[in-house]
Amino acid sequence: MSLSPALAADLDAGRRKAAACVACHGPDGNSTNPTVPSIAGQVGIYLHWQLLLYRDKRRVDPQMAPIAAALSEADMADLAAFFAAQRPAPPAAAPDPARADTGRRLAETYHCNDCHGRDFAGREYAPRLRGLSRDYLVAQMRGFKARTRGDLDGAMTQAAQPVADADIEPLADYIGSVK
Template sequence: MRVASLAILFAAAIAVASSANAADVAAGKAKAELCAACHGENGISQTENIPSLAGQPDQFLQWQLVFFRAGSRKNEQMQPIVEEITNEDIRNLGAYFASLTPFKGGKDDNPDLSEKGKQAAAGRRCASCHGDSYAGTKAVARLAGQREEYLVKALHDYKAGQRVGGGVAAMADVAYHMSDEEITALAHYLAHL
């Protein structure tokens, strides 16, 4: 209930604030210097289990920062950072990372596994939320080109009920029924798009 109330308040605040103050991409870029240590130069992560942020939808990024700041999404490295950012910082960071060119999946070293992942994506109807190209939309994450091991971790976290925020009910329900093999194949497929 608390997360739902926070979500409604955040959505209202964003709607009011966005009409009064447009996001400042340059200010977001300056603030994102702190993010580069983990999330990589230009939002392309080179660190295991740390997601790339480049090209993620603006609203998705803003929601995740709010969930971290509210404590409903937990991460030891993120907690001290989000405690120091303002709503304006959140708007600016969302706009900045959304403006960056996302990583295009690298060379696929296992096309058979990708084919299994493609079948899993179709069977689990991933495109119904994440879009046909898996680029995400509005408050739904971009999956295409994301770090493979991060996708595996995220799906296992949803499956175990350890990750909340956003479409947690849908993601928890989808991931709960996935086998480890299916998670591995799906992550491989998406990472190489």
């Protein structure tokens, strides 16, 4: 991986380059389309790595592949820094309390917060999950489990293997709505 974290990111350049992203990801990276993830306030290094994974076809998506392929490493650094610095919108709605309770217990059972941080705010290079749509979370979890969603070092692919299929939706209901 040719990531150079020392590469100086330019926020103003990132803001200009982000004009190419907001049609899908929403103004400032807060998406209202459930199949497009919000990237506002996401962990910067995570965003940068995802762009590299799309470019290198290690994460496969027909919409993001051509976009990432056209970006230079400096573009990626600027865009990651810009979106990481945007304020994430609060989650749209709280799930009903019983479902939230089930999801919270499952997240404890599977130790999801060990890597994703307190309140799923992101930690080290693991992404922020709160605020992501239920549909997107479910699709990604199924992808990790089926090994069709590529990841950087296999940590999440491995973490998804013991998760029962029936537990994925309650987890997503809860995680996306954590305040």
